[in-house]
Amino acid sequence: MQYFKRLSVVVLGMYGLTFGQAVYALGTNADEDVTNAVSMTYTVNSVIQTALADVTFKVDRKLQVEVNTTQTNWVTAIPGQTFASGNFSSIQFTVANLSNDEVGMRLALIDQGQLAISGGDPWDAPSAELSAALITIWEDTNGNGSYDVGTDDLLGNSLGILPVLSDFTFSEDETRDYYVSVDVAGTDVADLFETYTLVAAVADNATGTAVLQTDDSGNSTHGVADPAVNPNGITTLELVFADFVATVTVEDIGYDYVGDSPSAAADDSYDGQASDSSGFRTRIALGIAKFVEVLYDPISGNRYVAGVATNDPKAIPGAVLLYVIGINADSGVAATSVAIDDDIPGAFVTPGNLNAVAGIEIPATVTITINGGSVAFGMAAGVVANDQYHTQDCVGSALLSTDFFPLTAPEVDGALLGSCTVGQTGYVAYVVTVTDT
């Protein structure tokens, strides 16, 4: 009893920030020996005696890779986009080594055609594939989300299954980002699809890139018979596939390493492999941007004059402004039924040249930056009509024309006639007067 009286005191321990914070992602290193030491004291005829007993086990080699994509829907691909031009879209994958040891890794990029992807809209299998001319995969070594020549590691450039045979060695808990772009035929139309799967397989360190096909716990890759469980004792290092797929989805069907080659199989739990899928959907792209120029200010009376910067009218109450919303077609396939809608902020401006200020000049050409490029729009005569907005159909289209419509709040609904194809431009323009209250 004296023993327990002594223990009834409150003890105070000092713990740092990290004490007790279990981090299983990091995990105890493989090949670590963990010993449990137990001691016992007892008395026989009032003579104190002791006994000791230890037991030790070895932490086995947990092999777990993970592949994830951040995309939650199809990534837009513009017909005509090419990796070589530097103007392309890409899908992203992150490969992580969640093992408790350094592991070798083998990667393959597999073209899945128009296979549906999780979260992709439409949800069902898309109707048709896009025309892929080239697939490019690179590692984003500097982590900036874009391809940098001479910095990022270009891993492959071809079509179909793209086994990435580089000798990857991932340290414990290391992650790497990989990006994939596709060159799309310029003749492709909208709503064509292409899905790509990145599969990562644990490879044998000793041989560099040979896929590990079995572990010591009775697990195997596809196409390989499950081995017998190898109970080699608690003090011997074992290999244990620890990847887990909660639910096999349509994405998981149709790719995996079989033996040492990527082939048709389903990704599953405890096979030493992991995968994820992402895909492209073609869209007909139009660049769009809005431009404003002050044409007149009522205090100084200054008016816009082309090439005379000193006039510099100010955007003050009563000023007349010119708005231009320009579009620029990026796709080789014609975009039709182009509509430009613009809300007029009625609390701040009144549609039109409210006070019918005479002598206002408009720019002959307005230059707008669209998607990083400068696009020049020639302003048609009559654009400053006091109470009208006008639409300019795409320059070069068969139905090129300029049309005028009544300009009233709260919005401009501009419909461009004809079609817009690569390099063609159109716009909607109107003037407003800054509210003077």
Next chain:
Amino acid sequence: MTHITLMLALFAVLTATAAQAQVRLDNTIKKVQTFVNESGEVQRRMVDADSVIPGDELQYTVRFTNHGEQTVDAGTIVITDAIPTHTEYLDGTAFGSGTQISFSVDGEVFAAPAQLLVLNEGDEGIASAQQYTGIRWAFSPMLAPGESSYVSFNVRLK
């Protein structure tokens, strides 16, 4: 002189007999494995710890048996187990029939969980099970020759 020598020899024999280690410890480890039975229910079972990776739950069992010819005094058996490095104790798993169980956060002072206070980021509070570094069982009954009992606890490999 001869008489004194015989007395000393007899004393030495008696002392050696009384102090002879007669309780043996058997320290074993099993892995706790979950599985789904034929009814679709998730169940647990103990398997050999041949394959152990981070995240696995393990159970240590320490069996003590009196292999001697004398009874171990009641209330004198005290078993102390240091939570193995790289593992953390799982709350509520320490077991021992006929024992009073206490814990430690420094391996030296053992007390009931509510009495173990630690400083976490400067704030004093009751230690969590994951902060325990040792377990102690005080076995109340006597242990007659041939008798045995056991204590156990579970940990998770970090």
